[in-house]
Amino acid sequence: MIRIAQLSCGAEYSGIQREIERAAETVGATLVYPEVSLEDILNVESSFGVSVSSGDLNMAMARAVRIVQNPDLADAVIVMTCFRCAEAAIIRSEIRKYIHENSKIPVLSYSFTERTTAETLLTRMEALVTTVKYRGLLAREKQTGLTAGIDSGSTTTKAVVMRDNQVIGTGWNPTTEVLQSAEDALTAALKMSGVAREELQAIGVTGYGRFLVGKHINAKLIQEEITVNSKGAVFLADAQKGPATVIDIGGMDNKAISVQDGIPGGFTMGGICAGASGRFLELTAKRLGVDITELGKLALKGNYQNVAMNSYCIVFGTQSLVNNLAMGRKPEDVAMAACHSVAEQVYEQQLQEVEVKEPVIMVGGTSLIEGLPKAMEELLQIKVTVPKYAQYIGAVGAALLVSGLLED
Amino acid sequence: MAKVIVYPPTSMILSDLVSRMGHKALVVPEAVRNLVTESKIQSPPLNMTPEEPKKGLRYAAVDVPSGVRGRMSLIGPIIEESEAAIIVEDPGWLTGCSGCSRTNELVRLLIRTKGIPVLDLSYPTNDDEARVFVQKIRSFLEGLN
Numbered sequence: 141m142i143r144i145a146q147l148s149c150g151a152e153y154s155g156i157q158r159e160i161e162r163a164a165e166t167v168g169a170t171l172v173y174p175e176v177s178l179e180d181i182l183n184v185e186s187s188f189g190v191s192v193s194s195g196d197l198n199m200a201m202a203r204a205v206r207i208v209q210n211p212d213l214a215d216a217v218i219v220m221t222c223f224r225c226a227e228a229a230i231i232r233s234e235i236r237k238y239i240h241e242n243s244k245i246p247v248l249s250y251s252f253t254e255r256t257t258a259e260t261l262l263t264r265m266e267a268l269v270t271t272v273k274y275r276g277l278l279a280r281e282k283q284t285g286l287t288a289g290i291d292s293g294s295t296t297t298k299a300v301v302m303r304d305n306q307v308i309g310t311g312w313n314p315t316t317e318v319l320q321s322a323e324d325a326l327t328a329a330l331k332m333s334g335v336a337r338e339e340l341q342a343i344g345v346t347g348y349g350r351f352l353v354g355k356h357i358n359a360k361l362i363q364e365e366i367t368v369n370s371k372g373a374v375f376l377a378d379a380q381k382g383p384a385t386v387i388d389i390g391g392m393d394n395k396a397i398s399v400q401d402g403i404p405g406g407f408t409m410g411g412i413c414a415g416a417s418g419r420f421l422e423l424t425a426k427r428l429g430v431d432i433t434e435l436g437k438l439a440l441k442g443n444y445q446n447v448a449m450n451s452y453c454i455v456f457g458t459q460s461l462v463n464n465l466a467m468g469r470k471p472e473d474v475a476m477a478a479c480h481s482v483a484e485q486v487y488e489q490q491l492q493e494v495e496v497k498e499p500v501i502m503v504g505g506t507s508l509i510e511g512l513p514k515a516m517e518e519l520l521q522i523k524v525t526v527p528k529y530a531q532y533i534g535a536v537g538a539a540l541l542v543s544g545l546l547e548d
Numbered sequence: 549m550a551k552v553i554v555y556p557p558t559s560m561i562l563s564d565l566v567s568r569m570g571h572k573a574l575v576v577p578e579a580v581r582n583l584v585t586e587s588k589i590q591s592p593p594l595n596m597t598p599e600e601p602k603k604g605l606r607y608a609a610v611d612v613p614s615g616v617r618g619r620m621s622l623i624g625p626i627i628e629e630s631e632a633a634i635i636v637e638d639p640g641w642l643t644g645c646s647g648c649s650r651t652n653e654l655v656r657l658l659i660r661t662k663g664i665p666v667l668d669l670s671y672p673t674n675d676d677e678a679r680v681f682v683q684k685i686r687s688f689l690e691g692l693n
Binding site for chain 1: 590592596598599600601611612614615619637640642645647649650681
């Protein structure tokens with residue numbers, strides 16, 4: 141049983157403790173609360189570096205100190221505080237950094253409301269457990285044999301076929317009916333690779349539809365997208381050793397993952413605002429009358445500073461773009477402004493929560509919209525790498541990881 | 549007999565002093581007891597559910613953190629019920645604390661703006677101050693009669 145130490149303030153009083161426990165149970169983990177003494181809490185200023193007015197936050201910090209002193213107390217850590225609490229936001233981030241820097245224990249931070257459910261926490265908790273449970277598998281650097289990976293995403297379904305560490309076939313289509321979309325993508329990948337389905341030694345599945353698709357095709361590996369995507373990203377970017385940061389701006393949510401030796405150390409997953417997703421860029425392309433595949437090239441010719449964007453919301457943001465076009469702004473400036481808006485939101489809301497270390501790897505279909513990595517480079521002042529097959533990152537990660545199970 | 553809310557709202561010492569003087573102390577553990585005994589247990593140990601922060605909307609807006617609103621769903625009703633209050637400044641959170649400084653601030657504000665008799669005290673740091681502390685509480689509570 142994987143032990144996840146819960147360091148939190150307000151979870152009980154927000155009425156979501158049962159949900160946290162339910163998510164942990166679902167992924168086969170148990171929550172633990174490292175014991176601390178009164179002295180530990182009173183001395184948190186000297187041991188951790190600060191004490192605050194809220195007693196529960198002091199206790200969370202004291203527990204973090206205890207875990208760092210005795211890493212055997214927990215296999216993973218989840219730091220949770222109330223959404224919108226400024227004091228807690230500072231401490232949550234500092235606890236995450238403290239554990240990340242002073243131990244090898246994977247840590248996840250999350251801000252909750254009373255609407256947070258076990259389902260919201262499930263993918264995050266699953267990733268946390270995976271990094272502990274399958275550390276050996278995640279350390280795998282090469283794909284062997286003949287395997288396929290399917291990424292059943294919210295917007296598109298992707299599939300790859302890999303043989304002896306090479307991608308030999310790819311397929312993708314928009315996600316409509318989940319099972320059919322997966323079948324179609326896999327069929328396309330098999331056709332391109334010239335491989336018959338029966339020849340496949342194993343299939344790995346990730347993405348939103350992973351449970352449904354995985355069961356349907358009898359997948360050997362059904363895994364959440366945080367660990368799978370980070371594995372796929374470092375594999376394709378040839379950055380399996382040392383630190384890396386993976387940014388995946390998806391159709392429905394975004395992930396920022398801090399990776400060390402191919403294994404996620406900390407991550408955030410945002411998914412509340414469509415204005416920070418690929419969906420916004422789709423809408424922009426539609427409004428500009430260009431294909432989504434052309435939007436990035438158009439954006440590269442533009443300057444976002446020529447367009448006033450005063451909203452991050454997908455509705456008002458689109459309205460803003462429409463107004464700018466009506467005012468005679470150039471389509472290329474509008475395209476770049478849209479890319480910059482998405483990058484800025486991810487930068488402000490998610491990249492502040494992980495350790496951004498080079499190389500920065502952007503993956504997912506949106507990374508092929510050239511304006512987006514460029515906007516991210518400008519914001520981070522760091523070169524952003526977009527590897528080959530960036531849109532197939534989840535499928536590649538799944539095909540790679542599942543090959544590790546063949547030898548077990 | 550008056551209903552007296554104490555601050556910090558989880559202080560058993562203050563609660564005991566109020567009870568000894570024949571008044572009813574309004575404290576959070578009492579509210580928790582009601583929660584865990586009067587309804588079906590859905591979310592042990594406190595039996596707080598996502599409904600509690602919604603009840604807390606009566607005392608704090610939706611943009612206030614859920615943990616504050618959840619705590620206020622317990623403390624708010626006892627502030628409403630109170631007829632007098634004892635507020636101890638700088639008690640140190642070991643004396644009794646909601647665990648959340650934002651909640652503590654809101655509780656003090658709501659007590660003070662309710663317009664009930666309030667006794668303000670500093671937390672004693674030695675035996676002599678403690679005696680004066682108890683004496684002041686005693687006089688205040690006798691005055692409520």
